[in-house]
Amino acid sequence: MSTSSLLTIGQASAQSGVSAKMIRHYEELGLVTSARTAAGYRLYNSQQLQQLAFIRKARDLGFSSHRIKELLLLWQNPARPSREVKQLANQHLAEISAKIDQLQQMQLLLQQLADACDGNDAPHCAILAALQQDKQ
Amino acid sequence: MSTSSLLTIGQASAQSGVSAKMIRHYEELGLVTSARTAAGYRLYNSQQLQQLAFIRKARDLGFSSHRIKELLLLWQNPARPSREVKQLANQHLAEISAKIDQLQQMQLLLQQLADACDGNDAPHCAILAALQQDKQ
DNA sequence: CTTGACCTTGCCATGATGGCAAGCTTTAGC
DNA sequence: GCTAAAGCTTGCCATCATGGCAAGGTCAAG
Numbered sequence: 412m413s414t415s416s417l418l419t420i421g422q423a424s425a426q427s428g429v430s431a432k433m434i435r436h437y438e439e440l441g442l443v444t445s446a447r448t449a450a451g452y453r454l455y456n457s458q459q460l461q462q463l464a465f466i467r468k469a470r471d472l473g474f475s476s477h478r479i480k481e482l483l484l485l486w487q488n489p490a491r492p493s494r495e496v497k498q499l500a501n502q503h504l505a506e507i508s509a510k511i512d513q514l515q516q517m518q519l520l521l522q523q524l525a526d527a528c529d530g531n532d533a534p535h536c537a538i539l540a541a542l543q544q545d546k547q
Numbered sequence: 548m549s550t551s552s553l554l555t556i557g558q559a560s561a562q563s564g565v566s567a568k569m570i571r572h573y574e575e576l577g578l579v580t581s582a583r584t585a586a587g588y589r590l591y592n593s594q595q596l597q598q599l600a601f602i603r604k605a606r607d608l609g610f611s612s613h614r615i616k617e618l619l620l621l622w623q624n625p626a627r628p629s630r631e632v633k634q635l636a637n638q639h640l641a642e643i644s645a646k647i648d649q650l651q652q653m654q655l656l657l658q659q660l661a662d663a664c665d666g667n668d669a670p671h672c673a674i675l676a677a678l679q680q681d682k683q
Numbered sequence: 684c685t686t687g688a689c690c691t692t693g694c695c696a697t698g699a700t701g702g703c704a705a706g707c708t709t710t711a712g713c
Numbered sequence: 714g715c716t717a718a719a720g721c722t723t724g725c726c727a728t729c730a731t732g733g734c735a736a737g738g739t740c741a742a743g
Contacts, residue, residue, distance in 0.1 A: 415661055416606050416607075419720075419721075420720090420721075425738065428656050430623060430701085431702070431703095431720095431721090432700070432701065432702090433647075433699080434738060435722095435723095436699080436700080437681075445599050446701080448708090448721095449706055450707075450709085450721080450722085451707085451708090451721080451723095452708075452709090452720090452721055452722080453721085453722090461679065462617045463680055464679075465678050468677070469678055470699090471658060472653050472656060472657050473653045475698075476600050476617060476698075476699080477698095482675070482678070485675065486675050486678070486679065487651065488629065488670075489670060490670060491674035492667065492668045492669070492670070493664050493666055493668075493669055493670060493671060493675075494652045494666045495666045496664060496668055496672040496674050497661055497665075497666035497668075497672070497674065498642070498666075499632055499659040500657055500660065500664070501661060503657065504654065504657055504661060506593055507589065507650050507653055507657070508654065510646075510650055510658070511647055511650050511651060511654065513665075514609070514643050514646055514647045514648060514650070517607075517608050517609045517643055518640065518643045518644065520608060520646065521608050521609075521639065521640055521643070522637065522640060524664055525636040525637060525640060527634055528629050528633045529629050529631045529633075530632075530633035530634075532628045532629075532630065532631060533628070533629055534624075534625060534626060534627050534628070534629060535629060535684090535733080536621075536629035536632040536633070536634050537651075537739095538626070538636050539618070539621065539629075539632055540634065542601050542604045542605055542622070543600075543601055543622065544604075544617070547596065549699080555690075556689090557689065557690080566731080566732085567689095567690090568731070568732065569694095569730080569731070569732095571691095572730080575704075584690095584739095586690080586691090586738075586739055586740085587690080587691060587692095587738085587739090588689085588690055589690085589691090589726075589741090597735090608728090611730090612729075612730080620705075630741095634724080674687095680725080684743100685742100685743085686741100686743090687740100687741090687742090688739100688740085688742100689738105689739080689740075689741100689742085690732100690737100690738075690739065690740090691736100691737080691738070691739090692734095692735105692736095692737090692738105693734105693735090694733105694734085694735090695732105695733080695734085696731100696732085696733080696734105697724095697730100697731085697732090697740105698729100699728100700727100700728085701726105701728085702725105702726080702727080703724105703725085703726085703727105704724090704725090704726105705722100705723095706721100706722080706723095706725100707718075707720105707721075707722070707741105708719100708720080708721065708722090709718100709719085709721085710718085710719080710720090711716100711717090711718085711719095711741090712715105712716090712717085712718100713714100713715090713716090713717105713729085
């Protein structure tokens with residue numbers, strides 16, 4: 412093992428794309444560990460670096476820290492059933508869909524109101540009219 | 548003015564659909580005010596109640612507290628140009644669209660991975676494989 | 684007058700993220 | 714070898730919208 416290069420948190424951050432701040436945060440949450448120098452500096456080996464990269468990609472897909480933790484456990488378990496991974500993904504997909512639906516509903520309503528607002532110098536505005544309506 | 552009924556925060560909450568907790572929060576942010584009894588209890592008149600209802604509807608459309616504050620100012624300004632209201636709405640619509648796009652991007656990628664995951668007893672999983680990939 | 688419902692403020696928590704500050708360590712330059 | 718800069722440590726604060734809890738004051742009904 413000649414290339415057993417250990418990285419400081421700044422280097423690990425640069426290589427993984429996870430900010431040093433968030434690396435420390437993930438450590439608190441139990442998603443990553445690190446060795447420490449005598450002075451207390453964190454040191455990351457290639458396995459931990461790979462783990463940070465994993466976290467970043469999962470985060471880019473919108474997974475919460477909690478689900479990422481579960482994904483990491485499955486990843487590190489050679490006996491995992493892929494069913495469990497897929498289930499986590501499907502739960503996340505359901506949440507994404509729900510959020511999209513909610514946003515599209517807002518978008519639809521608000522766009523209708525904006526379309527009905529003249530957007531000129533006059534004070535009358537369909538948007539404000541709708542917001543002050545007694546009936547929702 | 549025989550019906551000058553003043554409501555306590557609990558009653559105002561029930562009628563406006565805004566939790567008492569959030570009413571106090573909006574007060575801190577300067578979105579609503581209230582009178583106080585000698586004992587310090589908040590009291591809301593019908594104008595303030597209407598304002599709370601306005602806030603709730605704006606919130607339901609996803610407006611941030613900050614933008615709601617701006618909407619309230621315009622609402623209360625008889626000389627407002629509807630252009631400014633529409634501009635706020637359009638800014639919010641742009642943010643909604645951006646969020647939807649981001650979520651749809653996640654949805655697309657993750658759905659592809661989930662589709663490629665067998666979801667059985669075997670450990671191999673396309674999702675985990677993608678997350679550990681060196682290349683993003 | 685007692686009890687229960689309601690009110691007050693203030694603090695803590697979520698979730699992901701950033702900023703700042705005080706202080707220690709390491710490295711690079713001279 | 715010393716100094717300065719860069720990098721690390723921890724800890725606290727802030728965002729945004731929202732809820733919970735606790736300690737304590739108030740009011741209405743019996």
